[in-house]
Amino acid sequence: MASPSERILITGGTGFTGHLLAQRLRGDGHDVLALGHSADSAVKTAAIPSFDLCDLDSITAKLTQFRPDVVAHLAGIAATQHGALHQLYSANVTGTANLFAALTSSNVTPRLVLVASSAQVYAAVGSSLLLSEESAIGPKTHYGISKRASEEIASIYSQDSAIVICRPFNYTGPGQTTEFLVPKIVQHYVQRRHEIKLGNLDLYRDLSDVDRVVEAYARLISTSTRSNVVNICSGRSIHLADIITIMNDLSGHAMKVVSDPALLRRDEPRRLIGSSSRLEALVGPLPNPEFRETLARMYEQGRKEHSGVASRNL
Numbered sequence: 001m002a003s004p005s006e007r008i009l010i011t012g013g014t015g016f017t018g019h020l021l022a023q024r025l026r027g028d029g030h031d032v033l034a035l036g037h038s039a040d041s042a043v044k045t046a047a048i049p050s051f052d053l054c055d056l057d058s059i060t061a062k063l064t065q066f067r068p069d070v071v072a073h074l075a076g077i078a079a080t081q082h083g084a085l086h087q088l089y090s091a092n093v094t095g096t097a098n099l100f101a102a103l104t105s106s107n108v109t110p111r112l113v114l115v116a117s118s119a120q121v122y123a124a125v126g127s128s129l130l131l132s133e134e135s136a137i138g139p140k141t142h143y144g145i146s147k148r149a150s151e152e153i154a155s156i157y158s159q160d161s162a163i164v165i166c167r168p169f170n171y172t173g174p175g176q177t178t179e180f181l182v183p184k185i186v187q188h189y190v191q192r193r194h195e196i197k198l199g200n201l202d203l204y205r206d207l208s209d210v211d212r213v214v215e216a217y218a219r220l221i222s223t224s225t226r227s228n229v230v231n232i233c234s235g236r237s238i239h240l241a242d243i244i245t246i247m248n249d250l251s252g253h254a255m256k257v258v259s260d261p262a263l264l265r266r267d268e269p270r271r272l273i274g275s276s277s278r279l280e281a282l283v284g285p286l287p288n289p290e291f292r293e294t295l296a297r298m299y300e301q302g303r304k305e306h307s308g309v310a311s312r313n314l
Helices: 018-027 056-066 085-105 141-155 181-190 210-223 240-251 279-282 290-310
Strands: 005-011 030-033 070-073 113-118 162-168 169-174 195-198 208-210 228-232 254-258
Touching: 005 018, 005 056, 018 030, 030 056, 056 085, 056 228, 070 085, 070 195, 070 210, 085 113, 085 141, 085 162, 085 208, 113 141, 113 228, 162 210, 169 210, 181 290, 208 210, 208 290, 210 228, 210 279, 228 279, 240 290
Parallel strands: 005 030, 005 070, 070 113, 113 162, 162 228, 169 208, 195 254
Antiparallel strands: none
């Protein structure tokens, strides 16, 4: 079990998930060092040190000084269609390798290292079966390949520290950037647009609320004492086309949905749903808000922000 208060280092601490996890862990009484890249957009504050995992000397110095009991490695490029492949692999693969190399060279041996991978490491399946941690591995995107490589790098160090590989499925919530599908749709409704260009919506995805994901990470940090692989997911299926229906109802506004060939992905699996059995066996039952509730929170925050911008422009 974790001690009542530990030193916890979070890479990606200014990101969508990282800054929420930092808040959660500080609320639990932990001493948290949240490191973020200057390009991250979820938090803009000088109080969070900017760093680059590709700068081995910099991360080594920070580890030597802080000497964390736990490392939550959330940093990386999350956009699944990132155009600059050298940046994608540098951030996700080289960055992970540098983190573990820095732990070794600084002689820091954390009780636990949590590594955020992705459900995109799994092979596509055509059936309605839930993907478990034992499901076949076979990434088909550069993002998925980069995350699988980060898992293999982490496994090299599993004799030194307990390594928990987390494979998040899709998740969303207030504060996520519009590079992602759900916030893009919500923003269009907030702005009362008449048309939106989207890819294939006839897909079924496991979509969690970010609060569930943060709670899962926090509990894994508090309870995990041995290496493991665990899905971070809701265990339920959301038809992407239903997002439009729900938002029509929440907003009282309807938009024309236009299919954009540039947003269609080849060989995209129709269903990608995870099993949360191992996760909840490890950490207990987790909050799992109805997806409509998540959309309502995102829409209300978007309206408040949009109203604030409009007021400042008067």
